[in-house]
Amino acid sequence: MPIVMQVRRFILRVVSIFFVLLGATFACYELFHWMTHVYEFDARIKSDLTRVSSKVNGTIDKILVNEGDQVKVGDLLIIMNGEGINHQINALDAELNGQKAKTKKFKAQKLNLDVELNAQISTKNEEIKSLKVELKALLTRETLAIKKLERTKYLVSKNLTSKKNLDIDQDYLLNLSGQVYVSEAEIKVAQMELMEIIAKRSKINILDQDIIISDIAVRRLVAQLQELEVELEERRIRSPVNGIVDIVFKNQGEYIEDASEILVLHDPENIWIEANIEENQIRHLQLGQPVKIDFNAYPFNSFKGEVIYIGRVTLSDLAMPKADLGDSRSRKLVQRIPVKIKLIDKPEITAPGMLAEVNIQIQDKGFLK
Template identity: 30%
Template sequence: MPDGADKKSKAAAASQAADVAAAPASASRLKGRLVIGSAVAVIAVLFGSREIYNRINFVHAEDSRIEADLITVSSRVAGWVTAMEITEGSPISKGQVMLNIDARESKLRLNELDAQVAGLGAERERLAAERRMVDAKTASQFLSEQSQLDAAQVTVSSLQPQLELAKREFERAKSLFERKVASRRQLDQAENAHQQIEREHQIALAKLKAGKAMLTEAGAERTQLAVLDGEVTILTHRKAELLTQLEKQKLDLTDRTIRSPVTGVVDKTFVKIGEYVTPGQRLALVHDPAKIWIEANIKETQIRNLKIGQSVEVGVDAYPDAEFRGSVLTIGNATTSEFALLPSPNPSGNFTKITQRLPVRIAIDQQGGLLRPGMMVEIKIDIRNP
């Protein structure tokens, strides 16, 4: 019995000793858990506060990308590509030759038109010289005939009263002779005088008639001037038409040398030497790296907070360690769904409300050619200063 009691007391003492030894370990574990829990809570509060702060003071958008005016260089003429002066990715200056299209036929046509214009010019000069000669010749002849006609007219006009007077004298002498008052000699003299004046008058009338005919003939010869003037006018119009064709052909020849419309970089080429191109066909894509912007799609629920000029923090996926900044340039006036090629009407009456987005353009400066069209970016618009 005493031995059994001792064993029980020893076991109880050992158990108490174990409990006393385990108590500090449990307290230590509990303290560690409390510290960890407190740290997690603090971190959660910090992250939550930061998230709330960002939501209140910034507008975020991940669906954003860098944009630029990608210019499609195309041909205005048809022909074979004879030379390529560019490669994809190469820099290019405004006006620099990009490629050449076969210009042999165009040059021949230009030379042909030049020859035709020169020929028309020579023909026009010949007609002009002929006109001057005809004008000088017919003008002097016309003036001479006009002078003779005027002289004949004066002669007729001066003889007319003399003829009338001689006629009256003859009739008076005849009457006096019949009454035995005048002699035969006086009658003959009066008759001879009348006949002489009448002959002279008839001759003057004949000269007047001939003068009119000669003047009419001279005038008819001067009508040749009008014919020559008409031919010169026709040649003038024909030359103007040829000059227009000549300028058009010069433009065709110029268009066979394709030049860059901007200073920038070649993004892509679509043809090779020896290929046949047609008017309007794409030849290359170019853009100006200095003229870029960011196109972001912002939720309609956030658009009320945006203002032109607000500062924007930009993160570029390609350069995670680099910092870029920009500013709000424009805010769209219609949602992106309005520009969809295939609208989605809802005639069935079933409706699911979807938050729409509006395009917002953000200005950003190029930095060493790092920013390129199509790159994805994340933006954070500072709305604290409305």
Template identity: 25%
Template sequence: MDSVSTSKKTPSKSMIWLIVILVIAVIIAFLWWWNYRKYISTDDANLDSYRVSVAAQVMGPMVRQYAWEGDTVKAGMILAELDSSSIIAELQEAVARREQMIANLKLEKENLNTAVKNLQLAEIAYHQAEVNYQRDKKLYSTNAVSQETFQDAEDSWKSTGIKVDMAKDQIKVSRAQIASGEAAIASADAAIESTRVSLGYYRIIAPTDGVIAKRWSLPGDMIQPGQTLFTINEGKDLWVAVYLEETKFKTIRLGQSADFTLDAYPGLTFTGKIFYIGMNTASEFSLIPPNNASGNYTKVAQRIPLKISIDSVKKGKEKTGMPKLVSGMSATVKIIKEQ
């Protein structure tokens, strides 16, 4: 009798377990269907923000670094310095050349004053020679003076006229040299200002407020023009960067609501709206964009970038304060389908 009763009980327990498993499977299937019907889900998402790359504009070894990863910086703060000894020497040389030009200009102005005085003397001599010539001319016509005396007076008058012309030409030359000297000084001023501006490039300045997210060099490194030295995370505006499969893109619209969770805060649910939809798939701007010209082609689902705002956060069903968020945190997003 005992063996018969045991065999009767065993099938009934197996049936109960089978029913329980079926019920659980149905519940899981229902939840999946409910979630699929209401949400577009993806875990290819993370927090993102604006980042600024700070690069060098000149070449030189880094000699000092004032900011490190995690430091908060303000716009205009000096982050690092490059060796500027060569450009300082160029600046000193340019200043010395300018001083020499100023001294030469003063000399040219003195030469101009001398040329003006020489012209005055030449004009006096010319007028005196002209008077003597006119007088001897009249006397020669009456044979009161010899031909030799008259000829000397005429030659003196002509030579003094030439000296007047030469004095005028010298004044023109002096004025041209002064104008050239003033232009050279203006050019030297521009060169000095340009060198001073270049000297400023040897100081690496923070272009915006933020936090040093990454430093890419150390003191002693030889820096090249255009080389990124720091990456600053502004941290003012954070959003969720989502890369959604193209097969789920059909019903996506701007302003569509979304819920998401962060791996860092599993008990919190964040809400936001789609405020950006990319016009290209993410692969279009990858380092190695797809090229199917060779014929070796494997079709994969492309992903379209979206941006979702971070509007509020709830713990359960009640709103709570916004926790500390950091760019790069992983997120799981559920975009609410529009009915």
């Protein structure tokens, strides 16, 4: 019996020593990790959530995406009713085409009138030129006739020729003088007609004004048409980002006001971990420190990360109105500061809001230096 008791005591001592050593080892391990790591259980996946809203009032005609669909920038998501705007666009388009035709007509009239007047002016100038040549010839003949009449008068006075020749020369001169008078009158009439033709060019100026007014009307209609097209495009809601449709708040046929939130998107490639670190640990953190990440959704896997941003304002200051800040500080609550962690290797499925635990390797803490 005494031997058995001694054996039992020995075994108990060995077991006790083993557990003491085990406990000491565990304590040393925990102490080492506490001195070289910062743990935080208040962490979750974050992403930039894009909230898509309507810019105008209206009824939803079609919803072209479902929750979980992958979309790209510019993809059509929602079509709102635009029947009234389409009617206005069609009416304005018809009016615009009519106004353009009117402008084209004015320009054609101007061109035709310009060509016609130029032709008439050219013809009349040639006519005046011809009349002046004819008048010059008549004046030359009249001058010669006057000289001949003077010579005949002299001969008659000397009885060297008959009075009949004098009468013939006088009649001839009188006839030439009449022709000169008629020619001069014809030139004056032609010149007046030329002035009348030139005066008709004022119609071109009137047509120019009509063209300017018509062009202004065309530009006004184009501007109105563009405004309606912009308004119609605002009823075709497109994706502003590459991402996944997270939730759709509205249904087809539902009437919505402007600024109404319709759906939420996020880019699955643009995610990070946000850990809210206690202020007494923040001095140990630096950009680029490696991080071990555990997700509740993946209990048997660990993932790698890296510190990419350390906040410069506490969560309480971000969350509370200014009037409440003094009361928070007076209570001396432990403050937390947001820290962003980049996911180096991502889980297969990630969703903003998923819970995580982070283990930031800091090597050693300040009091060890």
